[in-house]
Amino acid sequence: MVQSCNGAVVQRTNGAIQMMLSESSLQKIEELKTRYQNPQAVVLAALWMWQDEHGWVSNEGMEYVARLLGISTHHVYGVVTFYTMFNKEPVGTHKLEVCTNVSCMLKNSDKILKHIEDRLQIKVGETTPDKRFTLVEAECLGACGYAPMLQCGDEYYENLDEAKVDRLLDDLK
Amino acid sequence: MEKLILPDIPELHKVDVYEANGGYQMLRKALGMKPEEVTDEMKKSNLRGRGGACFPTGLKWTFMPKVTTKPKYLCINGDESEPGTFKDRQILEDNPHLMIEGALIAAYAMGIGTIYLYVRGEYNKWIVMVQKALDDAYAKGYIGQNILGSGFSTNFYIHRGAGAYICGEESSLMNSIEGERGYPRVKPPFPAQFGLWGCPTTINNVETIANVPVILRLGWEAYSKIGHPKHPGPILVGVSGHVNKPGVYEMPTGVLLTDIIYKYCGGVPADKKIKAIIPGGSSTMILRGENIEGVTMDADGLKAAGSSVGTAGLIVMDEDTDLIRVITRITKFYYHESCGQCTPCREGTGWMFKILKRFENYDATLEDIDLLLDVANNIEGNTICALGDAAAWPVQSMIKRFRDEFEQRCKANGSSTKSVAKEMVHALR
Ligand SMILES: Cc1cc2nc3c(=O)[nH]c(=O)nc-3n(C[C@H](O)[C@H](O)[C@H](O)COP(=O)(O)O)c2cc1C
Ligand code: SF4
């Protein structure tokens, strides 16, 4: 890794220089720093940007974010491993997070989970071989009155039944 | 009752519509009052926090030092991760400006120059909505420098979490804003003395803050007459589980639980009987269905019934519900969410889950009931934050009120294999 003229860390891949976070994200991070007493407070936001651009948070990502904010890599590692929403390994294009907590359980979320497992031929925690889908079990997502539900990206899919799940999986293909 | 927090006005989330309906007039009114007068209104209104602990809001505000050389902060708690709770999201979606106006009034009352709204990471869609509302409020001069020419200035930022129930606990929330792991802090010192970056800080729930402009509009006296006198005001009740019309309902405090279930939510599907309810999110004590007659949704009513209001997330379970599965799932949640700082909580939640798995699998013995209770009793009161208690209460109350369910789940010949739960943690989560 080398330091670019504007202070951003860049990486050389096959001779070409590649930014590790987009210019707009780097600008946004500079703006966010003004909102807090110190740059460390931007760590969650910076990790979000990294994950949005790269799909998951690699060791490289943690090192990069640490340098950007002037904090230690082990601190960033501690943060990444504390919060469940950061992917610590690559995930499929669509990460399906099925809530199985109490209100969803009462509305048969286990059937929804089983149905997805059967359709995608994977178990909870796995990714399809074509890397399209990852299936995980989630804790309460704040949609208990609209159970059963799942989250995929920023979208909430609520009041699910098997037909709705089928349509969703077809749409996401 | 006229709806005050979530009125039926189309497009109210838009700043123009909000203004056309009297929006931001209470901010103007507050800026014309002395800060202490605003806090006094809150105290006299008897508003109590809607984040789970029912703490008197006005009193909390008086803990903030009037004179200090340090900056002061307001954190609005939109972490909303307690299972069964989904009400704050409705405010963020349908009436974000009410919450923003309330926060500005609170900041003025306490002389606060920076507001952070902490929202759980999963709610990104709602973060985008609230950011739009904030941008509009900035553009109109309601937030920022010299608000409406009053000389008062404050900024308002959203801080996005990243998936951790514990970050709803107020000191953990502050650590999360500081860019730390979300570990709760030992108290004292309390946030009003030593909060964000060691500076005076107040933390209030989204719904609590949305009540602030309403109190100024109605006046404390009229507000304090809504619902139950000791816990007054409108309250958002989120109903889930076995009811015909689940959802978030605004009502005065003090409504009968049976009215909530049968009048607001259309009763139980197929007219089944109610076996049990959890009145205020998964941390509150479970009640038997036959004991909810006459119980009301307010602090006193639920205390008398042996539970608490919590977040008013009411979970209804019909006669066919397998309560052992329910308590096992709830306990798995606390085990997963324990931050791991204190031994009783970190180890105890895992042990309770293991023992409950034995009941779930018909592989427990009668002694396991007492063992389970013993573990729960040793968590309660012995931890840094209330997550430990929150994990113990559901288990304790389930054993107290449904011991028969546990007994039926024991192995007939009393020869448990003491099997160990295999799937102890979520894959990838
Ligand atoms: C484990 C735990 C989780 C909590 N989660 C939330 C939450 O998601 N939202 C919330 O407003 N309060 C939550 N609280 C309560 C807060 O610590 C705090 O009491 C509350 O935000 C104060 O606001 P209020 O006085 O307006 O109710 C939680 C408490 C604990 C112990
Ligand atoms: S009680 Fe549990 S969640 Fe709270 S600080 Fe201790 S270990 Fe962490």
Ligand code: FES
């Ligand atoms: S229990 Fe599934 S969203 Fe709350």
